Amino acid sequence: MTVVLSEARRMARAAGAAMALRVETVGLAEADGRVLAADVVAATRLPVTDASAMDGWAVAGDGPWQVDGAVRMGAPPGSLTEGSARVITTGGAVPEGATAVLRSERGRVRDGVLTADGPTSPAAGADIRAAGDEVRSGSIVAPKGARVTPAVIAAAAATGADAFEVVARPRVAVVLVGDEFVVRGVPGPGQVRDALGIALPDLLQDNGAAVVTVERVADDLEALREAISGGGVDLVVTAAATGHGACDHLAGALDAASAHVVFRGVGMRPGHPALLARRVDGVPVLGLPGNPFAAVVALTVIGLPLLAGALGAAPPRPRRRVAAEAFTAGTGGVRIVPVCEGDDGVRPVRQGPSVVSGAVAADHLAFVPDHGVAAGGLLDVVDLPWRR
Known part of the structure; x- marks a missing residue:
């Protein structure tokens, strides 16, 4: 057997x-550490609309430009006419008709007129993040079987999700x-x-x-x-x-x-x-x-x-680590040794089967095959549960 x-x-x-x-639905705040039972699909694109990549001014056409106000974060950006400019901050929605964003360090305003430092206006599309450039509506934000992390929660929230389907x-x-x-x-x-x-x-x-x-x-x-x-x-x-x-x-x-x-x-x-x-x-x-x-x-x-x-999650797969010293073989199959990670590889931690004191400081369990592993050789390791 x-x-x-x-x-x-x-x-x-x-x-x-x-x-x-079974599958259950949980809110984003309760989802950390759970495993997804279904793909998380973006309900919207990111950015939702063309957005500024820098602080500066949204400009329409070639300068100089007449500054007509500022884009308010969270409000519709409106539109720009040729020869106009509007103050904009990073992430702000770009007004319709804008052809580029002029960075704040590359322009100056005097008497309500914006001029670019240098002989030319910014290239068309400069410092504008196009709508959907990061995430397209309907694309998969996180796949079924993925473990929910704070990054998954943030990405899902940004694309319109309020809850996840997770495995019970x-x-x-x-x-x-x-x-x-x-x-x-x-x-x-x-x-x-x-x-x-x-x-x-x-x-x-x-x-x-x-x-x-x-x-x-x-x-x-x-x-x-x-x-x-x-x-x-x-x-x-x-x-x-x-x-x-x-x-x-x-x-x-x-x-x-x-x-x-x-x-x-x-x-x-x-x-x-x-x-x-x-x-x-x-x-x-x-x-x-x-x-x-x-x-x-x-x-x-x-x-x-x-x-x-x-x-339905990915199993914890062994990874390869360099043996900083020789690991002798055991008897009766694979010898499993708690190890600590160092600059030169992994080293064994002294540990008997009846206590766990040595494993307190260990990072991984190393699988030593029946022929042992020489110093500088490769060992398969898995993380200890509290090091994951």
Whole structure:
């Protein structure tokens, strides 16, 4: 059942794409970070009308020109007759009949008459931004599947949009498994402080999900079966109980729930015990390892592609970085290493699977292949969820 990392990422994205989330409409102020369910189409052109590219005067024909007033921002610009000029500011609507804009530093006014510095008038069309030069009416401002950013919001607002159609956030149930976890204070002998109960829901929500429940269950097969079988969700994410030990009951709970296991185990370290299954109602179950850093790794390299597939967004693709020092190979598949970005490339950050302290300062996760990478070689990296 163990699969290579690339196949696990492909399967996870496919599982997300099969979720078929609903579409909803949100206002521009609530849209940041959402994923577009439809193209954003310009309702108007930009500039809406011919506009001045500079402060100065809109002029008609050759000079000298009689100045007849000023273009008021936000008001109709009117028209100019041959030999006339009108004060205009950058972005102001150019009056009908204007042939050019004379920059303020290239002209002077005396007794209401504008003359150009130099022997010639400005060339026809000089410093005029033609209507529709930036955006044409009906053109695509942002495509379906794009993540809404402040830039997308500003561009959409400028072209007349008041709302977006976006993919609904997948509703996620988080299930934390184990008898040994405490949620406050310093853990005692045999106990472990819960490092994922807050961090895991936050990471999911930061990446497009809506966490609707967070449940802690004991190392008990029936309790776990009930926890992963709850209704009203699009995805279940568990932490711990994915291994093969006496207290690792997730596989048994899935079997008891008649779920189909897509894969159990991924060729990567840490994060090897990650699991993906599908309930009888089609809801995916993503099982993360119990060790905190291993869980973060599995969520980053498998969970984020799953969420991207559900939202119809582009998956987080690995990028190439230069290795500032040699990276040795691991065992059992791809070795995943937290790294920091430097002027000479990326360097590893010391990090064990059971804590996340080293990853606090890291920028990416590097995928070290089974033959290792020499200093100066290239590594595939993905951003850590909090560095995106």
